[in-house]
Amino acid sequence: MRSKPLSSFLNIMLVAFGTGILTILLLSSSQISEKLNKNSKDIDLVVGAKGSPLQLILSSIYYIDFPTGNIPLKDAKELSANPWVKRAVPLALGDNYNGIRIVGTDSNFVRLYDLRLQSGKFWAQDFETTIGATVAATQHLKIGDRFYGAHGLTGSSDVHKTHAYKVSGILQAQGNVTDNLILTNISSVWKMHDPAEEKEHEHTDKKEEHPEIQDKEITSLLIQYRSPMSVVMFPRMVNQSTNMQAASPAMESTRLFSLIGVGTETLQWFAVLIMLIAAISVFVNLYNSLKEKKYDLAIMRTLGASRFKLFLIVIIEGLLLTLVGTVIGIAFGHACLGLIGHFQESSQARLSGTIFLKDEIYLLIAGLGIGIFAAVIPAVQAYRSDISKILSKN
């Protein structure tokens, strides 16, 4: 190893690169699925406007995509009163503050996510808000501060200047989406879009009506079932008898994963391929250096080393190369993920590089396996070498 620093370096880099990719895949997929599960923990069903069920789940549970549209409040109320429903949480989306979504909802939301206050109180009056822990930290908002919401889910080009929101409470960190939300009541969201007041506000297309306001509409409804029996019946009932759609978070998450899965699988094979190339490269390195070291090894035999000892020496060299590579790779993977998390825009699914998994042990074992695999042929050769021949050739 010391005699060929460059090729050893190449071996270590290859192993490290392969392990690094696998580490990133392993960590990110486990973190994402954990985050997804945590956020949809107690929600059995989401009811919203017809459209893509995945989009409905993404917008109403993970607050990532745009909502599918609106549903009439009247219909939502009817569903909430259904005997199968244990709890129904209405959501009214549509505004943001510096990219953070403002969610109009009621006290059921608090119970659904089991929210606790860090300071202040929950929203009660119109335009009062309770903000997530991360929001308070990143936007430097304190209780009593006022801010203006902007129309849309991102960007602040179209600010609702007529009403200012006021911070009345800050939530404890929950470790889920609520850390990154601004909660208020539904009527605040409605009032923001009230055409009477909107008129004062310069609006480019005044003719475009806001039907969501006229007929009192909300974005979606999060539903908890009373009994598991409803799993089959309730979604079918919603989809067939109303003009709304029902989507199950569990089912859609699975579907989402099978979609992402194709990509991660390709990357996985790519990483495995790199590991394979690394194994061949370690093998070639050991094989070539064996030619040069043959004499050294023969001398060691004359000094009393057994055949088995030479075998071990070559195996250990291979192990050392891949072990160093694997450790660097795992560290590299964590660093990369930390970096990705640092520059990530969507704070809902931020990745962290400081979480270690048990599965990483398998990566280490795989690295060692590759070392042994690559070293075994050169090691057997070292074991079998005829030292009399090597010494007399000189």
Added chain:
Amino acid sequence: MVTLKTVAHRYNNLSEIIFENWQVDKTQQWLLLGESGSGKTTLLHILTGILKPSRGEVIINETSIYQLGAKKLDQFRGQHIGIIFQRPHLIKSLTITENLLLAQSLAGLPLNRTRIHEVLDSLDVASKKKAYPSELSQGQLQRVSIARAVINKPSLLIADEPTSSLDDKNTNAVLNLLLKQSELNGSTLIVATHDKRVKDAFTNTYELK
């Protein structure tokens, strides 16, 4: 001490070299004389347990060495036989001291730095203890290789063509070192060479024809 009994070796089923019986007594100093191609290296390898002869028996210190198992034989060689090669062949990535420590550890003996210093001192290379082989001159390297051969106080010290590439003055110096070291360590010495200049220093000669 060393006994060669009806030893013969056959290469590739062609010619067979038959070696005369040979009896070497304790602390004797012998010259093994033969032209190149006379089977000198073969006999040395047979004597050191590296090459198993097709026939016959080699007894060193009352042990018939080819009846030992492979691992035992390697260990026996490490502990009882010191070999000096034509060229020094130290391990390049280790310092002089580390090379000698390796010789102790491979023989399965306890590491002893005082002994290393003592041997290097007696060969006048103690100052190079921490140097790497590439930093030493050819003469110094040869002395270190002698040090490595005697570090474990072998009962049999074997040198293969130690003087072939040296001038008259250095040939004498090396020979004297070998004679002195074998006495110092109580070893039996066998020097294999085709170099006639060496002849006068030895009373016992085993000649290959």
